[in-house]
Each structure stands twice: as structure tokens, then as C-alpha cells.
Amino acid sequence: MKSMRYLGMRHHSHQYWLNIMNQSAYKELANDNYNQGPLVAALENRVAHLLDKPKAMLFNKGTTCQLAALKTICQASKNNRVILHAKSHIAFDEQDAYQALMGLEGVILGTEAAPFTARDLKSIKHKAAVLTVELPLRRVGFKLTAWEELLKMRQWCDEHQVHFHMDGARLWESTHFYQRSLAEIAALFDSAYVSLYKGIGGISGALLVGSETFIAQCSVWRDRLGSNMYSTFPALITGLEGIDKNLPKIPSWVDRAQEINTLLNSIEAIKVNQADTNGFQLHVKGNKTQLNQQLNQLQQQYNLVLCKPFENMDNQDLLYTEIQVGAEHEKISNEEILAFFNQLFS
Structure with missing residues (x-):
């Protein structure tokens, strides 16, 4: 089974954290x-x-x-x-x-x-x-x-x-x-x-x-x-x-977020707000339960987590999700991202 790939933040295993600490020179400090x-x-x-x-x-x-x-x-x-x-x-x-x-x-x-x-x-x-x-x-x-x-x-x-x-x-x-x-x-x-x-x-x-x-x-x-x-x-x-x-890489994450932001603006069904940082919101009309079910199915199909589950916006007939770019973003291509969201909103 292929491992899940994450565009943004993810939950790591215990072994992941243990490996970072075991390989770190900082562990030698008292x-x-x-x-x-x-x-x-x-x-x-x-x-x-x-x-x-x-x-x-x-x-x-x-x-x-x-x-x-x-x-x-x-x-x-x-x-x-x-x-x-x-x-x-x-x-x-x-x-x-x-x-x-x-x-x-x-x-x-x-x-x-x-x-x-x-x-x-x-x-x-x-x-x-x-x-x-x-x-x-x-x-x-x-x-x-x-x-x-x-x-x-x-x-x-x-x-x-x-x-x-x-x-x-x-x-x-x-x-x-x-x-x-x-x-x-x-x-x-x-x-x-x-x-x-x-x-x-x-x-x-x-x-x-x-x-x-x-x-x-x-x-x-x-x-x-x-x-x-x-x-x-x-x-x-x-x-x-x-x-x-990670700190030296963060500006490149912002560049990638802006690149993805521009890419998603080509999908007529959604509205994407400007990316000031490595994160931005995506807005769409729809049924929250159904859309999140589709989102989960596509995540399993593509082995990708690109965004959070959709939530209702305050006082508006819209749903929103957050997209963030993080340390593992290079494992995911723009073509995969566009195909994922085109299928989600088709």
C-alpha cells in the first residue's frame, strides 16, 4: 500500500520524532x-x-x-x-x-x-x-x-x-x-x-x-x-x-502556495483567495457532508491530503477549506493537484 502524501502539515509517527532526535547533534547537550x-x-x-x-x-x-x-x-x-x-x-x-x-x-x-x-x-x-x-x-x-x-x-x-x-x-x-x-x-x-x-x-x-x-x-x-x-x-x-x-525553506513554500493558488483559479466552480503566505482558503457552494465524503474518497484514490475537510462559512451559503504548503510538498505535482480538485468539483 502506498503511503499518504501531504501538501501541508501532517501527523508524524513516534518513530519519525525519535529518528529526528536520535540523529540530532543537539541531543548531546545536557x-x-x-x-x-x-x-x-x-x-x-x-x-x-x-x-x-x-x-x-x-x-x-x-x-x-x-x-x-x-x-x-x-x-x-x-x-x-x-x-x-x-x-x-x-x-x-x-x-x-x-x-x-x-x-x-x-x-x-x-x-x-x-x-x-x-x-x-x-x-x-x-x-x-x-x-x-x-x-x-x-x-x-x-x-x-x-x-x-x-x-x-x-x-x-x-x-x-x-x-x-x-x-x-x-x-x-x-x-x-x-x-x-x-x-x-x-x-x-x-x-x-x-x-x-x-x-x-x-x-x-x-x-x-x-x-x-x-x-x-x-x-x-x-x-x-x-x-x-x-x-x-x-x-x-x-x-x-x-x-x-525548515526555516530557510519556508519562502519556497510560499512560492509554491502562490503557484497552486493561480492553478486553482482556473476552476470555475470555486473561489480562491489570494495567498499572502503558504496558506489560503478555497470557497465553494455545496453540501458539506457530500463534499467531504468525496474528498475522503479522492484522498484514498490519489494517496493525497491537499486540504482540510470543508466547513460552513459564517453567515454565507458557502463552504471553505484551508490549503497549506509544507515540508513535503515536492512529493506532489501540480498536475496531480489540478486533477484532484477538478474531479472533486466536477
Whole structure:
């Protein structure tokens, strides 16, 4: 039986992860213990250097990472208001944990179709502690905020003494769009979170970067949120390996996503939104159950996983799916992709 091929992220076997760790030179470093040790230092220093920030701090997960950051910011300013997009990961994918667990108050901006702009900030009636921007905003199709808008937001934050925080779970995939380095993008923000398991391809983990004072202040909330792990060496080793091996390749994944995006635009039955990063959304009318049944059948027929199952779009008579390009995309040809989707939508 042929093995399944994946265009984007995939679930790996235990043996896959064991092989990466066994073959890694990083395994020779002494093991970590409660977020301390040479492995932790190597990863934190590497990410701090890439983003040109004074300090980085390891977390077990992006959710706890950003909860700690937001709570620390709000405590320091004695203001619980957090500005964020309605479709941001913090608001949409974390069950409003920032409110339910941390007692913070959301100031919601933006539409369901696009990131908010600097002009939207004029609607804010009460001073907030922090402005958060997710780069890219996954739930509206991996869309990136225009550089000019980020500059205006930076200026607005300076004028209103508001902390500027980046949800950079997919920052690694965003440099191609901006034609700027990780450090140049991060320079606009007071703090940022980055993920180790998406484009980087590590097994898990997240890092928060910012000033030395800010990171030190976040430490107590890392402990309170259960992110002071006894040992996380699989995340550390595979994260460092991913930075070495996958990070340099990510711009080529964005190129491939844009190539596939153009290819799929030739199919009349669907609408494909622009690919700012290595991911984009595909929209189509149809019956969700039937379409997902067909999708599953074609996946088995072609030994391909090209997209996620289809879901209903909010307040629209449309379905959508996400297409992402990852480390194994070269195993799949454009001809196979076009044939797959032509058959799916025929």
C-alpha cells in the first residue's frame, strides 16, 4: 500500500520524532529541567537573535504563552482591556480564555473577511492596555496586515501609550510577503509569540520575546499557567532542528502556495483567495457532508491530503477549506493537484 502524501502539515509517527532526535547533534547537550539548561538556553537565544529582541522565554504552548503576556501587560498598566480581532486565535480558538481565566476585557475590531486597519482604532472609546495583531490572521484566510497599516498602528500605540503585541504563530511564513526579515517585522512590536510546531516543524512548544524586564515579569504567569515543565527535550531538539532545516525553506513554500493558488483559479466552480503566505482558503457552494465524503474518497484514490475537510462559512451559503504548503510538498505535482480538485468539483 502506498503511503499518504501531504501538501501541508501532517501527523508524524513516534518513530519519525525519535529518528529526528536520535540523529540530532543537539541531543548531546545536557537535558533541561524546569525550563533551565543548555538546550533551553540554545533555543531561547536562537529565537531572540532571529527576532532581534533582548530576551526569549520558552512555553509549552502558544495559548499559555499569550495568556501570560496579556495578563502581565494588563497588570503593569492597571488596565484590563485587550484590542483584538474577532477571528483572532486568542478570541476564536481559545474559548475566550483571556476573559474566562485571566479576567481581561476584549475590545473587538475587524470584519469576518479581513484584518482590521489603523482606521478601525479610531472607534475605540476607552483606553486599552494592549493592541494585538495576528500575523497572518488564519481564520480570514491567512491574510497579512499591510506594512503601511502596521506602521500606523505602531504610531498609534506610541501616541496612546499602548503595548503592541504580535501573535506570530506563523510569523516564519510572513517574511516573503513583506520582503523584510524576521527582525525588521518584530521591531515594530513590543512583544511577540512564535510557534515551534507549525512551519518550523517541531513537535510542540512556543516562545515569547520582548524586553528583559517584560520577560522577567511574565515568568510568574508561566508558572501559574502550568508551563514550568519538568522536561521538554523533544520540543527543544525538534524545534532547533526545524529552525536549522525548515526555516530557510519556508519562502519556497510560499512560492509554491502562490503557484497552486493561480492553478486553482482556473476552476470555475470555486473561489480562491489570494495567498499572502503558504496558506489560503478555497470557497465553494455545496453540501458539506457530500463534499467531504468525496474528498475522503479522492484522498484514498490519489494517496493525497491537499486540504482540510470543508466547513460552513459564517453567515454565507458557502463552504471553505484551508490549503497549506509544507515540508513535503515536492512529493506532489501540480498536475496531480489540478486533477484532484477538478474531479472533486466536477
